[in-house]
Amino acid sequence: xxxxxxxxxxxxxxxxxxxxxxxxxxxxxxxxxxxxxxxxxxxxxxxxxxxxxxxxxxxxxxxxxxxxxxxxxxxxxxxxxxxxxxxxxxxxxxxxxxxxxxxxxxxxxxxxxxxxxxxxxxxxxxxxxxxxxxxxxxxxxxxxxxxxxxxxxxxxxxxxxxxxxxxxxxxxxxxxxxxxxxxxxxxxxxxxxxxxxxxxxxxxxxxxxxxxxxxxxxxxxxxxxxxxxxxxxxxxxxxxxxxxxxxxxxxxxxxxxxxxxxxxxxxxxxxxxxxxxxxxxxxxxxxxxxxxxxxxxxxxxxxxxxxxxxxxxxxxxxxxxxxxxxxxxxxxxxxxxxxx
Amino acid sequence: xxxxxxxxxxxxxxxxxxxxxxxxxxxxxxxxxxxxxxxxxxxxxxxxxxxxxxxxxxxxxxxxxxxxxxxxxxxxxxxxxxxxxxxxxxxxxxxxxxxxxxxxxxxxxxxxxxxxxxxxxxxxxxxxxxxxxxxxxxxxxxxxxxxxxxxxxxxxxxxxxxxxxxxxxxxxxxxxxxxxxxxxxxxxxxxxxxxxxxxxxxxxxxxxxxxxxxxxxxxxxxxxxxxxxxxxxxxxxxxxxxxxxxxxxxxxxxxxxxxxxxxxxxxxxxxxxxxxxxxxxxxxxxxxxxxxxxxxxxxxxxxx
Numbered sequence: 001x002x003x004x005x006x007x008x009x010x011x012x013x014x015x016x017x018x019x020x021x022x023x024x025x026x027x028x029x030x031x032x033x034x035x036x037x038x039x040x041x042x043x044x045x046x047x048x049x050x051x052x053x054x055x056x057x058x059x060x061x062x063x064x065x066x067x068x069x070x071x072x073x074x075x076x077x078x079x080x081x082x083x084x085x086x087x088x089x090x091x092x093x094x095x096x097x098x099x100x101x102x103x104x105x106x107x108x109x110x111x112x113x114x115x116x117x118x119x120x121x122x123x124x125x126x127x128x129x130x131x132x133x134x135x136x137x138x139x140x141x142x143x144x145x146x147x148x149x150x151x152x153x154x155x156x157x158x159x160x161x162x163x164x165x166x167x168x169x170x171x172x173x174x175x176x177x178x179x180x181x182x183x184x185x186x187x188x189x190x191x192x193x194x195x196x197x198x199x200x201x202x203x204x205x206x207x208x209x210x211x212x213x214x215x216x217x218x219x220x221x222x223x224x225x226x227x228x229x230x231x232x233x234x235x236x237x238x239x240x241x242x243x244x245x246x247x248x249x250x251x252x253x254x255x256x257x258x259x260x261x262x263x264x265x266x267x268x269x270x271x272x273x274x275x276x277x278x279x280x281x282x283x284x285x286x287x288x289x290x291x292x293x294x295x296x297x298x299x300x301x302x303x304x305x306x307x308x309x310x311x312x313x314x315x316x317x318x319x320x321x322x323x324x325x326x327x328x329x330x331x332x333x334x335x336x337x338x339x340x
Numbered sequence: 341x342x343x344x345x346x347x348x349x350x351x352x353x354x355x356x357x358x359x360x361x362x363x364x365x366x367x368x369x370x371x372x373x374x375x376x377x378x379x380x381x382x383x384x385x386x387x388x389x390x391x392x393x394x395x396x397x398x399x400x401x402x403x404x405x406x407x408x409x410x411x412x413x414x415x416x417x418x419x420x421x422x423x424x425x426x427x428x429x430x431x432x433x434x435x436x437x438x439x440x441x442x443x444x445x446x447x448x449x450x451x452x453x454x455x456x457x458x459x460x461x462x463x464x465x466x467x468x469x470x471x472x473x474x475x476x477x478x479x480x481x482x483x484x485x486x487x488x489x490x491x492x493x494x495x496x497x498x499x500x501x502x503x504x505x506x507x508x509x510x511x512x513x514x515x516x517x518x519x520x521x522x523x524x525x526x527x528x529x530x531x532x533x534x535x536x537x538x539x540x541x542x543x544x545x546x547x548x549x550x551x552x553x554x555x556x557x558x559x560x561x562x563x564x565x566x567x568x569x570x571x572x573x574x575x576x577x578x579x580x581x582x583x584x585x586x587x588x589x590x591x592x593x594x595x596x597x598x599x600x601x602x603x604x605x606x607x608x609x610x611x612x613x614x615x616x617x618x619x620x621x622x623x624x625x626x627x628x629x630x631x632x633x634x635x636x637x638x639x640x641x642x643x644x
Contacts, residue, residue, distance in 0.1 A: 056542060058542060087545075087546065089544070090542055090543060091544030091545075095542065095543065096539075097539075098535055098538065098539060100535050103535040103536060104535040104536050104538075104539040105539070106536045106553070106557075107558070108558060117553070118543050121543060121544055122544065169539075169543060170542075
């Protein structure tokens with residue numbers, strides 16, 4: 001088994017706003033091994049982007065504040081690193097690509113100019129000519145073979161091409177970890193497939209681990225080996241991709257899977273999970289999904305479930321599958337009895 | 341350095357892909373230039389400015405009279421073939437004085453505005469990009485400067501430094517700093533939210549570098565427009581300071597000073613006032629037209 005590359009444990013990233021503390025990420029554990037592709041899935045606002053930005057050290061602090069937990073990358077503890085040390089890691093050992101390729105490149109410089117800059121940022125000894133050659137090579141590896149691209153401006157490229165440029169730029173220093181924050185969301189489906197292929201190819205060739213953040217389960221099924229599902233700032237389920245799709249244990253995961261529209265499902269209303277994501281300033285007591293959960297029991301509304309193993313390599317945060325449920329039930333009964 | 345604008349590669353071998361639909365191998369500069377040529381009032385403004393620059397640079401060499409050449413025999417003469425704009429109360433040729441005045445006014449305008457652009461942009465960049473206490477201090481500084489009517493503040497500054505053209509220039513530069521500073525700050529606040537700034541952070545770029553490479557080049561177009569408009573204001577302010585005797589000192593042929601010197605002849609020899617006044621008007625008009633045109637052209641909402 002490959003070595004652990006990234007280990008996030010009990011990470012809490014809180015935002016201090018005028019209206020109170022927003023616990024955007026509240027005790028998240030994520031492990032990514034070398035060369036692995038891990039999917040991080042969840043609705044908008046569930047904390048997946050904040051988690052990834054925390055790893056990169058890109059959450060503005062203040063208002064953000066790491067309220068607890070640790071992020072270990074390649075054996076190094078990131079939460080205590082200085083801004084300067086983090087900056088050295090970024091782009092060098094870990095890189096990130098973003099959702100919007102249309103605006104992720106600076107409109108006033110050519111592609112070549114920006115790529116040379118990115119290369120020379122971490123390889124100071126490289127001359128401009130060499131950097132240009134490296135840039136060209138990187139562009140070829142992401143499937144842009146046209147020479148002239150280096151002298152073109154971002155507005156002359158399509159969205160898919162720009163995302164390729166972004167990937168090339170992120171990969172020039174051979175990072176150990178690539179965080180991809182919904183890299184295909186803004187692209188149309190055919191281009192999506194190309195970009196996913198490209199990422200898989202790069203993963204195989206360079207052994208770069210990829211943390212794929214997405215809300216698209218299709219992307220996950222296509223690309224990832226392991227999936228982590230987040231809900232309201234917490235991990236609710238984690239399993240390898242097959243197990244998760246076949247046998248989701250957490251009602252939220254099951255709901256997500258049910259929400260995927262299917263072609264053979266004619267004349268039926270599309271399924272959607274009832275209710276809304278809880279307000280992060282005012283999380284429900286007990287399980288955070290309980291208000292929307294069709295299986296919610298008494299214990300769910302009283303006590304927060306732990307993330308507990310169900311079988312090998314499959315963990316879930318749900319009382320339905322927890323061995324501690326009976327114990328918790330007793331507690332609640334005891335509490336209500338004593339308080340009444 | 342900040343203005344290292346995208347220059348297009350001029351080598352021809354790049355042409356093979358000219359059949360691609362995205363083909364528009366031209367930089368923002370060339371785009372702007374072409375739009376400028378099409379924009380009528382901007383063109384008129386530009387021509388007026390070029391004309392004044394031309395006479396300021398060249399014409400003094402061609403004039404038959406020096407601007408300080410006193411001729412007691414021909415005092416307050418009406419415009420004639422010898423003296424196109426007439427003569428003033430000391431018999432000096434007004435045409436020569438107006439032309440030398442263009443040198444002074446353009447000079448003052450240029451340095452004053454350059455000064456305020458540099459200082460204002462720098463402060464605005466820092467305030468907008470870093471925020472926090474730097475923003476508070478700088479923004480309050482701008483507020484303090486803006487709390488005074490511009491010309492009043494300029495008078496106060498000149499009064500402190502002592503009258504003279506150079507001090508008037510400093511004063512004009514200082515009172516225009518907040519205009520540029522606030523403009524830059526607001527642009528920076530918008531640009532720093534752009535994805536490419538985040539992307540630059542994600543590849544490990546330093547803040548200072550992001551500021552110079554990503555934020556500044558994407559923020560300076562409104563500064564350019566405001567600078568052109570500000571030039572007009574600066575010329576006017578220099579004339580105003582000259583008029584009240586705090587700017588150019590005699591015998592410098594500053595337009596505002598010429599106006600105030602010939603106040604008493606407004607009825608008997610109106611040409612002594614009309615021509616310097618027209619010169620001020622046309623210079624200001626030229627810069628305003630160009631500035632308005634640039635604003636139209638560079639405003640993305642006005643495109644097509």
